[in-house]
Amino acid sequence: MKKYILLSSVATALLCFSSCEDFLDTLPDNRAEVNTEEKITSLLVSAYPGAYPVAMFEMASDNTADNGSLYDVETQATEQAYLWQDIDADTDQDCPQGLWDECYTAIGAANQALQSIEELGNPESLNPQKGEALICRAYAHFILVNTFCQAYNPGTAADQLGIPYMTEPETTVSPTYSRGTLAETYQKIDADIQAALPLIDDNLYTVPKYHFNMKAAYAFAARFYLFYVQEDKSNYEKVIEYANKVLGSNMQESLRSYSELTVYTDPDNIGDAYIDASNPANLLITTVYSSWPYIYGPWNLNLRYGMNRSVCEGETFLANAPWGTNIAFRRMIYNPEQKINFPKYMMYFEYTDKVNGIGYRHAVIVPFSTNETLLCRAEAYVMKAQPDYTSATADLNSWASCITMSGTSNLTESQIEDFYNGIDYTPVPLTSDGARTVKKYLNPIFPFADVKQENFIHCILHARRMECIHDGSRWLDIKRYNIEISHNREGLDPDVLKANDLRRAIQLPQDVINAGLEANPR
Template identity: 25%
Template sequence: MKRNIILLLCIAALTFSSCEKILDKQPSDKLSIVDLFKDVPGAKTALAGAYSDLLSEYHYMRNTMVYTDLLAGNIKYSKIINNRLEDVYNVIQTPIISPMNDTYAGLYDELNNVNNIISYTPGAAGSDLEKAKILAEAKCLRALIHFDLVRIFARPFNYTANASHVGIAVILKPQLFGDPAPVRVTVAETYQVIINDLLEAISRFDDTNKGVLNGELKQNFFTKLSAKALLAKVYLNANNWDNAYNTADEIIKSNQYSLLTNANYVASWTGRAPSSESIFELAIENTFNSTGLGGYFELTNTAYRQYAATADLTGLYSASDVRRPTTMFNPISINSVAYLFSKKYAAGGTGQTPIKVLRLSELYLIRAEAALEKATPNFVQANTDLNAIRRRGDASAVILNLTSKNLLIDAVLLERRKELAFEGNLLYDLARRKKDIVRADCTSQNCNITADDYRLVMPIPSNTIIANRSMVQNQGY
C-alpha cells in the first residue's frame, strides 16, 4: 500500500512538473505566426505551404480525385483486399465511419492556414505589389477549398430553386478557441463567398499571368487567368450560364494556352513539365518519393495498386481514341482484366506526375454547355467546341452538328466524362444534371443510385456534430 502511495505521489509530481513547464512557455503558435508573417519572404513561405497542403492524400493526392469517379462509375477496384474508399464505393458510409471524414477535417485545416495568410500578410514588411499577389493567390486557394467542400458535403446548387438548402460552414478568418462555433450557411451563400473571393483575387492580380513565388511556372500557382478558369467552373456549377460562357470564352481567346494535338496528347501526361493546355496543376517536388496518386494505379506496384477503369467507361471510347485506357491482363483483378491508368497517372514515388486541376479542354466544354443554356442557345458554338475536343481525342470521329438542345447537352456531358475521366468531376456532373448513377461493371453492394439518394452527399463527421451543437447533419444520416 505504501509503495502504491509513493508511486502515485511520484506520478503527480512529474505531472505537475510537466504542466508547470508547459505553463511557463509563451504561446508558441502565436509567436511563430507573428514571426512567420513579419515580412514578405515569410508570407511566401506560408503560401508555398498552403499549396503543398493540397497534395495530401485526403485532398488531391487521392480522396477528392478518386471518390467522385469511384462512386459514379468510372473506377473499380483492381484487387479485393486493403482497398481505400471502400465504404464510399459500397455507398455505406456513415458519420462515424467514412473515408471522407479525413477530407472534411483536412480541408478545414487548410482553410485555417490560408486564412492566416490573408489575415497577417497585410501587416508584413515588404513590397505592396508582392503582398497583393500573395493575398490574391490565398483568396484563390480559399475559394478552391470552399468549392471542394460544398460539392462533397452539400447538395448541388440547383437542388432547390434558389439554392436555399444547407451548404457548408464558410470560414473567412483564423479560428480561435474562444470564437463562436461555425454554422452552415446556404449553398447560395456559399457560392457567393467563393465567387467574391475569386473576383477580388482577379482584381488584385496584375496581367503578367505569374504568381508571387519567383522562378516557378505559371501553371503551378494561381494567376489572374487560372483564377478566371476556376471562376468559370464555379459559375458552371452554380448554373450561372452567361458568366460561365463569358469567362470561359475570355480564357480561350486569351491565347495564353492552346489545345494539345492528337499526336502529343498521351505524351503530355508524362514528366513534370506543364503542357500547353495546362492552366493550374499541383507541382510535385523533385525529392518526392511517396506513394502518390499514380501509385494507386500503377501496374507493377501490387502493394499499393487499388484502382482500374470500368468497362462502363472504356466502352465509351472508340478503338482509335488516344484517350482510351490501356488494356492489361491482371490475374488478381476482380474481373481478370483491369484497364489501367497508364495514360494519365504515372507511377508513384519519384515517377509521380503533377496533379492537373484545370485544363483548357474543360474550358471548351464549359463554354459548349453554357452556350446551350443561354437565353438564346448557340448551337454553332456548342457543336464547334464539342467537336474540337472529340476530334482531338479521336481524329477519325465524325463531325457532329446536333440541333436538339437535350441531345447536344448529353453529348457534352458524355465528352466531359471521356475527356476528364479520373480528374474528379463525374459525380458532380451527374449531380448537377440530376442524373441517376448506373454502374454495370460493379461489385458494390449498391451499384445503382438514384439522383435524389442522400448518400450521394457525404456525411458531416460525427465528432464535428458532437463538438459543435450548432452544426446540422446532412439529411438521412
C-alpha cells in the same frame, strides 16, 4: 468546437513552416509572425489543399463497377465510396477526414495571409498575394462544398446545408461554427472570386503553373459559374467570358493533343508527360497525398472495384462515339481488365525510411486545363438563355480534334443529334452489362427546351467523361445533372442512386459530427 471541426487555426496553418526558422520569428504561443512580403508569399504555398477527393468521387461514379469478391480491395474507404455508404475510415487523405483537414488547413493559410496584408495596411504591392489568397480560399471551399453538400440548385439552395466558410484565422480554443446554407456558401465563393480576379499577377511566381496564375484563376471562375446556376441563366454568359480569357484567339495551340502522348509505351512516361508544366494545356498543377494512382492504375491490386471492360466498352474509351473510334486513348489504355485505365496520374513515393519502405504516397494532379475549360464553354453555349449550337459545335470539334489520331474532327449539329437519338438510355437499375450506353437519364435544373438541347448535353457530358477520366469530375457531373445511376453488387440487387438521393452529399467526418457540426441527412 475542438480541432476536428476546422483545422484552420493560425498555428496549424503555419506548422508547415517549422523548417523555415531562418526567417520566421516565433511568438510566445509558438505561432509564426507573418509581417513581411516575403513571409506572406511563402505562406501562400500552404494555401493549396494537400488532398483532393478523386478516389472517393471516382469510386462513387459510374466509371466504376464491382468485379466480385474474387478480387482484392485496397481500402475500406474505397469500398464504402463505391457502395455509397458513409465513409468512416480516417486513415489517409483519400478519406473525408483527411480532405476536411487539408482543405481547412489551406484555408487557414490563406486567411492568415489576408490578415497579415491587412495589418500591413493593404499596400498595393501586396495585391498579387491578396488575389492568390482569395482565390485559394474560394477553391478550397469549392472542393468542400462539392464533396459534402448537394449540387447547387437555385430553387433549393437556401434550404440545403452548406459548409462553414472561414474568412478569419482561428484565434480561440473552442470556436463555434454552423454550416450555413448552400446558397450562402456559394455566395461567399462568388465574392472571393470576384475580389481575386483583378488582383492576380503572374509576375509574382517563379513557376506560375504551381500557383493560381491568371489563366488558372479564370478557368476556376468558368467552372464555378457553370456550377452556380441562376434562374435567369446569366452565369452561363460569365462562363463564356472567363473561358475566352483562358483560351484566347489561338486556342488550338493551347489544347492538349492526346495523339502526341501515344509515342510513349511506358505508363510512367505518359503520366510524366501529362502533368508536364511546359504543356500549355496544364493551367494549374498541384501535389496531393493520395493512393489514387495505385488504386486505379496499371497494377494488379485493388481489382475488386474498377473501370472494367464492360464499363470501358459500353460507356468510356471503347464505346462508340460521334467523333469515331480512331482515338488516341485506345492506344494508351492499360489492363488488367478489371480496371482498364489511361495512366494520366502516376505515383510519386516520398520515403521517410527507405530501409523499411516507409513514406508517403503522392499524386500530381491537374485541377484545371484548357481542354476542360473548352468543354465548360461548350456547355454554357448550349444552356444559356438563347442556345448557340454553332459555337458549341465548333468547340466540340476543337476538343474532338485533340483526341483523334488524325488531329481533325468535322462533326455537324445534325450528326450530334442523330448519334444520341440513335442509342438507348442506360437502364436504371442496370441488370445487364450489355445494356450500358453513353446516354444516361438526365434530370437538369432547368427542363431542356427540346431534344436537340438534350442531345448536345449528352455529347458534352460524354466528352467531359473522356477528358476528365480518373480525376473525379464525372461524379460532379452526375450530381449537377442529377443523373440516375446504379452500381452492381455481387450477390445483391443493383443499388440505384436516384435523383436527389441524399447520398449524393458525402457524409462529414465522424469526428466533426461528434464535435457538434450538423451531419448530412440520411
